[in-house]
Amino acid sequence: AQSVAQPEDQVNVAEGNPLTVKCTYSVSGNPYLFWYVQYPNRGLQFLLKYITGDNLVKGSYGFEAEFNKSQTSFHLKKPSALVSDSALYFCAVRDIGNTPLVFGKGTRLSVIA
Amino acid sequence: NAGVMQNPRHLVRRRGQEARLRCSPMKGHSHVYWYRQLPEEGLKFMVYLQKENIIDESGMPKERFSAEFPKEGPSILRIQQVVRGDSAAYFCASSPLAASTDTQYFGPGTRLTVL
Numbered sequence: 001a002q003s004v005a006q007p008e009d010q011v012n013v014a015e016g017n018p019l020t021v022k023c024t025y026s027v028s029g030n031p032y033l034f035w036y037v038q039y040p041n042r043g044l045q046f047l048l049k050y051i052t053g054d055n056l057v058k059g060s061y062g063f064e065a066e067f068n069k070s071q072t073s074f075h076l077k078k079p080s081a082l083v084s085d086s087a088l089y090f091c092a093v094r095d096i097g098n099t100p101l102v103f104g105k106g107t108r109l110s111v112i113a
Numbered sequence: 114n115a116g117v118m119q120n121p122r123h124l125v126r127r128r129g130q131e132a133r134l135r136c137s138p139m140k141g142h143s144h145v146y147w148y149r150q151l152p153e154e155g156l157k158f159m160v161y162l163q164k165e166n167i168i169d170e171s172g173m174p175k176e177r178f179s180a181e182f183p184k185e186g187p188s189i190l191r192i193q194q195v196v197r198g199d200s201a202a203y204f205c206a207s208s209p210l211a212a213s214t215d216t217q218y219f220g221p222g223t224r225l226t227v228l
Contacts, residue, residue: 032213043117043204043219044156051214090155094213100169101146101217103155 002027002095006104013081014112021076021107023091032094033074034101035065037087044090050074061085081111115140117207117220118187125226132192132199134223138207145188146217147180150202162188163211195227 003026013019025031032051036044048059055067065076076089091104118137126132138145143164148156161169162182173180177195182188192199202224206217 034216036219041224043119043221044206046216046218049214049216096213098169098211098213100158100161100172102158103148105153105155 002031002093002099002102004091004093004102004104006089006091006107008107009105010108010110012110012112015083016080019078019081019085019109019111021089021091021109023074023076023104024072025074025091025093026072027093027095029096031072031074032096033065033067034092034094035059035063035074035076036090036092038090038106039087047076081109083111083113085109086111117142117205117218119203119205119220119223121223122221123224123226125228126195127228128196129194132195132225134190134192134203134205134225136188136190136205136207136220138188138205139209139218142207142209142218144208144211144215145182146206146208147188147190148204148206150204150222152201156204159190168211192225195225197227200225200227 005024034049035047050057050067058064088106090106092101094101145162147159150156158172160173160180177193179191202222204222206219208215208217
């Protein structure tokens with residue numbers, strides 16, 4: 001069965017600095033990988049996904065993620081963090097065959113002015 | 114184009130009562146997914162439905178929980194005889210296709226509190 005690990009519960013970064021939110025996965029076949037963001041008392045908003053092709057995926061709000069098959073990772077990155085990026089970030093994976101979307105436990109990002 | 118809509122946003126029930134959560138998918142989407150989020154945890158898959166069919170209910174508790182997506186109207190997640198452990202945020206998502214590559218779009222959630 002597929003699984004996702006987000007090793008950091010909390011990431012703190014100064015405004016203007018680059019940010020990275022880590023994600024590793026495990027699937028039996030080729031993975032379909034997703035990043036979502038959740039603001040307080042809100043639903044999840046889709047940021048980006050990797051299906052196939054270029055390992056660097058660009059998404060909403062200046063976020064990007066790099067798929068690394070050998071390290072089974074899909075880290076979320078942004079070159080310059082904003083205070084408004086402070087939120088809860090979820091990595092999710094799906095295997096082939098329309099299996100359920102499996103989420104990590106989330107990483108709380110705090111961007112400090 | 115309206116997003117996924119869920120109501121009510123907040124629901125308070127006493128132990129033993131029934132909770133009914135509604136989800137209207139995005140226009141043009143015929144695939145609906147329900148997830149539960151406990152405090153400080155990620156989302157856990159519960160059930161996947163298409164119109165009038167339950168496709169995958171592997172994440173649903175065996176008792177007290179049921180879901181439907183009728184031909185007309187919203188999808189309903191029903192919890193009978195609620196207990197305190199049912200307190201959580203329940204999210205609905207929809208997608209236009211059934212492919213694993215398809216993005217699921219989430220509603221704002223229903224926060225259920227069981228007293």
